[in-house]
Structure formats: structure tokens, C-alpha cells
Amino acid sequence: MASEPIGGDEQSELTPDSWAVWAGRPRNVGEPLNTPIVTASNFTEPSAYARSTGTPTWESFEAVLGGLEGGQAVAFSTGMAAVSAVLDLVPVGGHVAIPSDCYQGVALAVEAGVAAGRWTAGELAVTDTDAWLDALATADLAWLESPTNPLLEIADLATIAAAPRSGLLAVDNTFATPLGQQPLKTGADISVHSVTKFLGGHSDLMMGATVVGDDGLFERLARRRSLGGATPGSLEAFLATRGMRTLPIRMERGQRTASLIAERLADDPRAHGVRYPGLADHPGHELAASQLGGFGAMISFEIVGGAEAADRACRTVRLIHHTTSLGGVESTMERRAAVAGQEHLPAGLLRLSVGIEDPEDLWRDLCQALDG
Numbered sequence: 484m485a486s487e488p489i490g491g492d493e494q495s496e497l498t499p500d501s502w503a504v505w506a507g508r509p510r511n512v513g514e515p516l517n518t519p520i521v522t523a524s525n526f527t528e529p530s531a532y533a534r535s536t537g538t539p540t541w542e543s544f545e546a547v548l549g550g551l552e553g554g555q556a557v558a559f560s561t562g563m564a565a566v567s568a569v570l571d572l573v574p575v576g577g578h579v580a581i582p583s584d585c586y587q588g589v590a591l592a593v594e595a596g597v598a599a600g601r602w603t604a605g606e607l608a609v610t611d612t613d614a615w616l617d618a619l620a621t622a623d624l625a626w627l628e629s630p631t632n633p634l635l636e637i638a639d640l641a642t643i644a645a646a647p648r649s650g651l652l653a654v655d656n657t658f659a660t661p662l663g664q665q666p667l668k669t670g671a672d673i674s675v676h677s678v679t680k681f682l683g684g685h686s687d688l689m690m691g692a693t694v695v696g697d698d699g700l701f702e703r704l705a706r707r708r709s710l711g712g713a714t715p716g717s718l719e720a721f722l723a724t725r726g727m728r729t730l731p732i733r734m735e736r737g738q739r740t741a742s743l744i745a746e747r748l749a750d751d752p753r754a755h756g757v758r759y760p761g762l763a764d765h766p767g768h769e770l771a772a773s774q775l776g777g778f779g780a781m782i783s784f785e786i787v788g789g790a791e792a793a794d795r796a797c798r799t800v801r802l803i804h805h806t807t808s809l810g811g812v813e814s815t816m817e818r819r820a821a822v823a824g825q826e827h828l829p830a831g832l833l834r835l836s837v838g839i840e841d842p843e844d845l846w847r848d849l850c851q852a853l854d855g
């Protein structure tokens with residue numbers, strides 16, 4: 484799916500699809516093909532303590548991700564640990580701007596900082612580019628997410644990133660993945676990932692990461708990891724690197740199936756309000772087509788019959804799992820407004836994470852669930 488070569492390193496002729504497979508491996512004669520799960524808290528000098536200096540297993544993961552996004556990655560224990568490290572960069576009394584639709588944990592963390600008197604915050608529609616251009620003038624941290632979770636709204640990243648700003652611009656790139664978009668290349672300062680989702684890809688680990696282009700910012704985030712102590716486990720880092728090896732083919736399959744299902748749902752009388760950036764009538768479709776390498780594997784849609792029908796569909800799915808998380812090889816579905824704090828969302832909104840199962844099996848399962 485991604486065909487532009489990776490730039491700026493000795494393997495610059497590799498496309499992202501090949502880089503995901505090639506990068507982060509031991510290269511010396513006689514070494515194993517895969518970096519082992521190194522379980523050591525201590526290394527002989529001059530590399531000392533793992534919490535501060537890392538382990539070869541995290542470094543492999545960081546090499547793969549950093550290369551894909553054209554920067555230096557710092558791996559964290561979870562996506563929220565990466566989010567917290569970025570929020571820690573905001574000076575006391577500073578201002579944070581976030582999208583009105585974004586990952587709930589980010590909104591809650593920002594809200595907690597406001598309640599503690601740590602900073603002030605504003606929520607803006609991610610699609611209101613002019614409002615972001617204004618906010619950039621005063622925000623110490625402008626936090627974008629695109630596509631957003633769960634409404635799949637699209638921000639005009641290039642325009643926002645090109646405007647003058649007084650603070651940092653971070654982009655939560657979890658839904659797009661590094662194959663879909665590279666925030667640093669559009670001019671953002673920080674790209675943030677929940678590795679737990681598509682990068683790990685198997686719902687068997689929790690991890691997060693930041694990627695930055697600036698050395699000073701890299702040092703600050705690595706120091707936040709060391710002092711905050713939110714380091715990834717070695718097993719998790721190993722599994723995440725293993726997951727990244729198949730990210731290109733998982734995403735290719737997931738988004739091909741997602742676009743098929745989105746198109747069928749859009750024509751289906753049992754559904755309405757289908758949100759998928761690949762649909763021509765999605766309000767962010769043209770923007771998405773110009774800035775995303777693929778439309779992603781997430782679909783949100785409403786079901787006729789509202790909350791009750793949506794809950795029934797969640798109880799009825801057999802192949803699709805009724806659960807909250809996303810980005811795995813297995814398809815998952817959830818009624819988002821049923822989650823505490825998410826009642827502002829349309830009551831019957833279902834968020835579907837499309838996995839790599841057979842597309843027709845998935846469609847059949849969805850149909851029997853829509854029929855209740």
C-alpha cells in the first residue's frame with residue numbers, strides 16, 4: 484500500500500512495506516535474525532540502567548517505528564504513558580488545545596490537569612481549521628487526532644502544521660498508523676501512538692510510543708520516560724516488533740474489507756450515518772484522500788432502532804467480538820455511547836474495527852447482527 488521510499492538512512496531505497504520487515508534486526512555475522520527478549524535491568528558500563536538507557540528489545544521496536552515516520556521513537560509502557568509524557572512538556576499555567584472528538588483517555592487526562600490547576604484547556608472541532616490556526620497562537624500544546632476516535636473526523640494536518648505556532652503540535656496517529664500518514668513530514672513536532680492497537684495488531688500487549696524529529700525533544704521525552712518510569716516490558720517490545728513485521732499486509736487487508744463493508748452499510752436500510760473516510764460523501768473524504776495513504780480499518784455507523792438495536796447487535800455478533808479495543812487481527816465492535824463519559828455520542832453509534840477475517844464471513848455476521 485505505501486510505496487514512497489523511506490528517506491534519510493542507509494536503506495533509503497526501501498519502501499515502508501519493506502522497512503517494516505527489514506529494520507530493527509541484529510546485523511552482525513552469526514547473530515540471530517530477531518532481537519531476543521532481553522530481560523535485564525542492568526547492563527555493563529557504559530550502558531547502565533535499563534530504565535534510563537533502554538534495552539536492545541525496545542530499541543529494535545523504536546528503530547522500526549522511527550524509520551517509518553522519519554524520526555526518533557521513544558517506546559512507552561502504554562499509549563497513555565506516551566500521552567502523559569507529551570502532556571508533561573506543557574509548562575505549569577500553559578494552555579492545551581484538544582479536539583472535541585478524540586480518544587477519551589486524552590480528554591480525561593487533559594481534564595484532570597485542568598482540575599488540578601496544572602493548565603487551561605480548550606476543545607475545538609478537529610475539522611474547524613480556522614479555530615486551530617487561532618489556537619496555535621496561544622497554545623503550549625496543540626493536540627490533534629486524525630482520523631478521530633470514534634467519529635472518524637479528518638483534520639487538515641498540512642494547513643495546521645504549516646501555520647505559525649507558539650508551542651508544540653502533536654498528532655495522535657493511532658488510527659492512521661505510520662503507513663497511512665507521517666505527521667512529522669507534514670510539519671508536526673510529535674507523533675503519538677497507542678502501539679496496543681494496529682502496530683501490535685494482536686490484542687496481546689500494551690505499549691505506546693512518541694516519534695519526534697528534533698534531538699532536543701527526543702531527549703526530553705526519553706527523560707520523561709526515565710523519570711516517569713513508564714518503560715515497556717521486553718516481552719511487549721518483542722511482540723510489538725513482531726507485529727510491525729506484518730503491519731503492511733494487515734492494514735492492506737483490513738482497509739480493503741473496511742471499505743467494502745462501509746460501502747455496503749451506506750446502501751443498507753438497517754444502517755445510517757456511516758462514517759468512513761473512504762466514502763465519497765464523508766465530509767473529510769477529499770482531505771483524507773490527499774493526506775492518507777489508506778482510509779484505515781475503522782468504521783463508525785448508526786443502526787436503525789438506536790441504542791436498543793445497537794446493544795442487540797453487539798450481543799448477536801458471533802465472528803466479530805463485542806469488546807472495546809481495536810486494531811487487532813480480529814474484528815471488534817462496541818456501542819460507544821454505552822461507555823461512561825461518552826453519552827454525548829449518538830446513542831446507536833457502533834464503532835467497528837475491521838480485522839483480517841474473510842470479508843464475506845464478516846459481512847454475513849454483521850448482517851445477522853443487524854437483523855437482531
Ligand SMILES: *Cc1c(COP(=O)(O)O)cnc(C)c1O
Nearest residue numbers: 561562563586632657677679690
Ligand atoms: C487506545 C488509544 C490510546 C491510548 O493507548 P493505550 O495503549 O490504551 O494506553 C490513545 N489514542 C488512541 C487514538 C487510542 O485508540
